[in-house]
Amino acid sequence: MNDHFENLVDGLADQGYAVIDDFLSEQEVTSILELGHFKNAMSLFKKAGIGKPQEKQINESIRGDYIQWIDKQKSAEPLIRYLKRLEELLPYFNQSLFLSLKDYEVHMTAYPAGSFYKRHLDQFKYDDHRKLSIICYLNTNWKEADGGQLRMYLAYGTKDIFPTAGRLVCFRSDQIEHEVLPATRERLSLTGWMLDQLVDLRNL
Numbered sequence: 001m002n003d004h005f006e007n008l009v010d011g012l013a014d015q016g017y018a019v020i021d022d023f024l025s026e027q028e029v030t031s032i033l034e035l036g037h038f039k040n041a042m043s044l045f046k047k048a049g050i051g052k053p054q055e056k057q058i059n060e061s062i063r064g065d066y067i068q069w070i071d072k073q074k075s076a077e078p079l080i081r082y083l084k085r086l087e088e089l090l091p092y093f094n095q096s097l098f099l100s101l102k103d104y105e106v107h108m109t110a111y112p113a114g115s116f117y118k119r120h121l122d123q124f125k126y127d128d129h130r131k132l133s134i135i136c137y138l139n140t141n142w143k144e145a146d147g148g149q150l151r152m153y154l155a156y157g158t159k160d161i162f163p164t165a166g167r168l169v170c171f172r173s174d175q176i177e178h179e180v181l182p183a184t185r186e187r188l189s190l191t192g193w194m195l196d197q198l199v200d201l202r203n204l
Contacts, residue, residue, distance in 0.1 A: 003091060008170055011094040012132070016172045017152060019161055023168035031078035031136050035056065036140050036187050038138070041066050041110035064115030065180075067107040067191075069178075082106075082190060086134065088195060093132065101131060101198045106192030109150070117180040119153065122173040130173040132194040137163040139188055148183030163187055190198060 004020050011018025037044060045066035070079055083106065090101050097164075111117075122133045135150070142148075142164050149160040150169060154174065160181075161169055171178070173193060180187075 004093050004168075008089070009093065010166075012093075012097060012170060012172070015154075016175050017154075017159075018170050019172075020168045021047050021083075021164070022166050023043050023136055024138075024166040026140075026166065028078065028081065029140065029165045031080070032187075032190075033138060033140075035067065035076050036079060037108055038110060039190075041068075041108070041186075042112065044068060045108065045110055050119055050161045061082055061118075062120075063117040063180075065109050065111045065117060067109050069105070069107045071189075079190075082136065086192065086194075087135075093194065096133045099131060099194075100196050101194045102183065104194045105199045106134075106190055111180065111187040111190045113140050115194075119151075119177050119179040121177050128174060129195045129197045130193040132168075133171050133173045133176075134192045134194065135169045136169045136190045137169075137188070138165055138190065139185075140165045141165045141177055143193045147181055148185075148187040149181045150178060151181055163189060 004023055008021055033039075046070040047068045048063055048065045070083065072080075072083055073112065075083070086104050086106070090104060093099050094101050121198065123130045139148075142162060144162060146161050146165045152159045152161070161167075
């Protein structure tokens with residue numbers, strides 16, 4: 001993992017984002033998908049809203065995904081394994097990038113075919129605790145024709161990233177606007193943030 005961690009740090013320092021392939025192995029992705037959560041996402045997960053939890057509104061013209069927050073203590077081993085990797089990253093980021101990260105939060109995300117998330121920032125207007133956005137994709141045999149790109153809006157233009165299984169994308173939550181483009185098939189990921197405060201589980 002050290003090479004992956006270094007590449008993440010270098011990318012964040014140089015351009016505000018980084019893309020790492022094989023952050024999760026094929027076997028690790030399969031282990032997560034075999035848990036069954038994503039097989040029944042439309043019935044088990046909640047419809048995602050916009051805004052802070054206490055102000056959340058459902059608006060399918062802006063976003064159409066379904067989410068389920070991951071419990072750090074009670075989740076199955078394949079998910080815990082991924083969370084532990086994030087826990088290792090947190091002090092590494094603090095030391096290398098001089099951040100003051102204290103915690104992280106992650107939810108499972110499922111976009112039904114044809115759904116999307118319009119251009120936005122991950123940091124709330126009156127809440128700046130989200131510092132880094134981290135997305136790990138779980139889509140096996142993904143092809144460019146399937147669509148579903150993460151489109152980031154950068155100073156020099158846009159960059160599209162396809163949601164290939166095992167790929168990790170990390171970017172500055174307060175700086176990089178982005179959107180999720182529609183796909184022709186269901187699109188799955190582990191979506192999270194590193195924060196400069198401890199997570200309040202009551203807001204999840």
